[in-house]
Amino acid sequence: MLRLENISLRIGGFCLESINLHIRQGEYRVILGPTGAGKTILLETIAGLNRPQQGTISLSGKNITAIAPEKRHFGMVYQDYALFPHLSVFHNIAFSLQIQGTEKKIIRQKVGRMAEFFRISHLLKRLPQNLSGGECQRVALARALVADPAMLLLDEPLSALDRLTRDRLQVELQRVHRQLGITVFHITHDLDEAFFLADRMAVMQDGRIVQQGTPREIARRPKTEFVAKLMGLKNFLPARITTEGLIKAQGLGTLNPDILQTIPQEAGDYLVSFPDQAVEIAPAQDDKLYCWQGMARITEMCRGRDRVDFKLALPDNTIIFTACSQRETDRFPCSPVPGMEIEIGIMKKGLHLLAAK
């Protein structure tokens, strides 16, 4: 449906570099990246608010690179919703229809239908400054969708909200996508939000797309340390693949390459990464499950609301991280404290090899 080919753009000191994306009809696509990765510039470029210096943007096969934003027919919602403060909720939602010169009777019908869909009919006479964050978001969505846009562009629409409202509105976005069947392009820095909503996602770093795929694919096989860190991974051990094909990882010794999901072809420097769930405290007596078993010293621990995070030192002082639930720590023979030695096992499953920087 929407295709970005080799899009490059420089704004001030920031560059978008050779962005290639293909968003399918009806897809919910999330762009995940930290602040300053260029997500908003990319979104505004798709909306037509920035003109790329190179590359093409096409919508359903039609080149729209040079088309003005008002003629692209995309709905857009900004992080702080950007509701017109001088217009009532009704006139905010009706804005695009009034611009098009739609008949008043039809405007009333369409706005009414949209307000009903988002359950904001009781707010139509209010001004935006008298709305809560959640209400603002619904109004912004209704305004963006009332003229049946070809696509919905969302710029971190949930990041300004408290946890409770965010969870509720995440479900609301999912409902909008499913019930209206609209193609959504959503940018965020929140991993949970991306996993909850995305059909497919792309990870952005310093103006470039560094990995694309389903959330599951990216989480399982991050291509770079940056993506792995973004996916919440904390364990990265320097490793070397010898010419004989053996993996020598710091702290873990020599590993059999067969335990990896993808075996690299070339010898050289790599990083072995694994999620903290791959580190089991008091492991089962089954050697086949683990690539490494032994004693580790707790160097730091942090008790959260329902989990405990551990920083562990392996016998050669290599640091790894793990976490377990409060209930699991209750089952330990004695309460864990920093300095205590505990038996751990690092599971083969979840081990992943990344190219070193």
Add this chain to the structure above:
Amino acid sequence: MSTFRIGMAALGLILILLLALPLLNMVTGTDPAVLRATLADHEVSASILLTMRCALWATLAGLLLGIPLAYLLARGSFAGKSILQGLVDLPIMIPHTAMGIALLMVYGRKFPVGGFFAKLGLSFVSTEAGISLAMAYVSMPYLINAARDGFLAVDPRLEKVARTLGASPGQVFSRVSLPLCRQGIVSGAIMMWARGISEFGAVIILAYHPMVAPVLIWERFESYGLTYARPVAVLLILICLVLFAGLRWLATRGQES
């Protein structure tokens, strides 16, 4: 009340007294009967009305030509923007008599621009048009700067969203930027009108006659002394005070509603 607030209030009060004392002294020291007689003087009332009217023409011209420039200064990014901003502020800095001479050398009948307008039947020397022109030149920065600050205060994302909702740049300006900047523009227009009414230096060079109120006050002071100049000055101060207080109140009420 905290010591800090008391200190701030005391300092503020000193300034208010400094500002108000000469005006209060002049107003309270004038016999109301003399004021009534001055108001009945046709030359005085005609002069005050002329001053108001010329300042209004200048302000209307400012609204028409100054707002687009203010928008460009707020939103545009182009070479020489700071020079342009400096040029806009220039009338605040240079002596207004110098500005009057500069205007005379452009819009005087013997000079090309003035000659061109004279052929069209529009003269700027010793005419109402000349007074309005002089007022516009010296007071325009107040409107442009207030409107520019107003446009700067409008979140650019509102304009961007409006574009994605189908509005052309012109529609974005008229339906989003301008209504949101209204308060800044109204304040700027009031300031411009006020500054136009008080203008003396540029006006006296370009158009001594017909006499606007500041020129009349000066002329009476020069010819007859303080006794004759004071009632006209008091009258102008009172009228301006009532008008501007009223306009400010209306503007504030408009913003609140």
